[in-house]
Amino acid sequence: MSEQSPALSFSNEATASPVENLLQRIVASIRTGTLDALHDEIVTLHPADLGDLLEGLSRDERSTVLRTFGEELAAEVLIEVEGVVLEDVLEHLDDQVIADNIDELNSDDAIDLLEDLDEEAKQKILASLPAAKRWAAEDALRYPESSTGRLMAREFVTVPADWNVGQTIDFLRAEPDLPDDFYDIYLVDEAYRPIGSVSVSHVLRTRRQEPLAGVANGDLRLFSPMLDQEELAHTFRQYGFSSAPVTDEENGRLLGVVTLDDIVHVIDEEAEDDLMRLVGLGKESDINRSSLQTARNRFIWLTVNLATAVLASMVISLFQGTIQEIVALAVLMPIVASMGGNAGTQTLAVAVRALAMKDLRARKAVQFITREALVGLFNGVGFAVIAFVFSALWFQDLRLGVVIGIAMLVNLVVAGISGTLVPIILDRLKVDPANASAVFLTTITDVVGFLVFLGLAAAFLV
Structure with missing residues (x-):
């Protein structure tokens, strides 16, 4: 019998984060009052894992851990957490401990932390820093936010x-x-x-x-x-x-x-x-914020979207009589608008990314717009045929199938062109295309889709 080589096996535990199992044991130990038993495991965690651990706990559980071990945690944990979790960590440490921790960080990491604090907390911590570290921090903070001066490290060889x-x-x-x-x-x-x-x-x-x-x-x-x-x-x-x-x-x-x-x-x-x-969320990405804070941050953008939806509704209202005569139009309208919006969003994502990567220079921009218009045309022809067959069979009306097919073709071409032109124009106007493109694009595809579809229906079906 030939000797076989032993099969290699890999345990998931070897690559799994050490946080997952520890997180469950911390929650259980908090409930039983035995958190001190996990002292060595918690305070010796890598700062990145410790940051994940704190973010995985509820606010009350996090407060318990910070009250128990806060002053023993590695200084680098301050740069591994953000938002609400960072606020909780700073709240449970006195100013001198925070200053000592910041003094242990590289200057660029220290600045990254300080610039997120409110002015009062920032000044209190700066006053507690050693003179050399305080000078470096104050020098960095005089540069504009998002400038290289804020980012650079003062430690070099x-x-x-x-x-x-x-x-x-x-x-x-x-x-x-x-x-x-x-x-x-x-x-x-x-x-x-x-x-x-x-x-x-x-x-x-x-x-x-x-x-x-x-x-x-x-x-x-x-x-x-x-x-x-x-x-x-x-x-x-x-x-x-x-x-x-x-x-x-x-x-x-x-x-x-x-x-x-x-x-x-x-x-x-x-x-x-x-x-x-x-998607209109600005800098809101902290999943640890309360529901009320999150709702308040999103309310303004949703209000803008409501205004654009009203504009699309006004276009529909121009054809109330047509819709009353042909109820099938109300059934098919969302299909035209939805396909245009989805196609435009695909193009928009590519355009915004290309602008961020500096890939859309003048000559390249023309090629990109042409390409996306052709993509819209090709997809438009394909989905126009599908929409024609689907509508004609469903409602037993060839003319209705032709109308939705033409509307689908036009809206997908418009979506492709708009998805490129809107972010490029905003970029030329020094407006962040990621910040405003989506609402303009949605409005264009909705208005054009409804206008073409209902306009053709009013002209040829009534």
């Missing part, structure tokens, strides 16, 4: 441009105040202006006596602290940077460095923001 590789390695080994993680070393002149950069991997692979300038990248791309973070993220994506220097616009002095992990957060936030704005 620089060496004189005339050093060799050996001197650099000795410095890295001996210097106690280096950042915990860094990718590039910047060469600076006497005025602290960056003139080149070299990756740590290049330093380690080069002989000690080699001049550092000989292995450095002298074609350094510098960025202004006033540059929008989204523009910076696009540049990182375009050129594959791992880090980038930020310099003073007046004298070129090195101010800070933006690293890839910061850019990942920017891309994530921008994608989330675009998604929320596309």
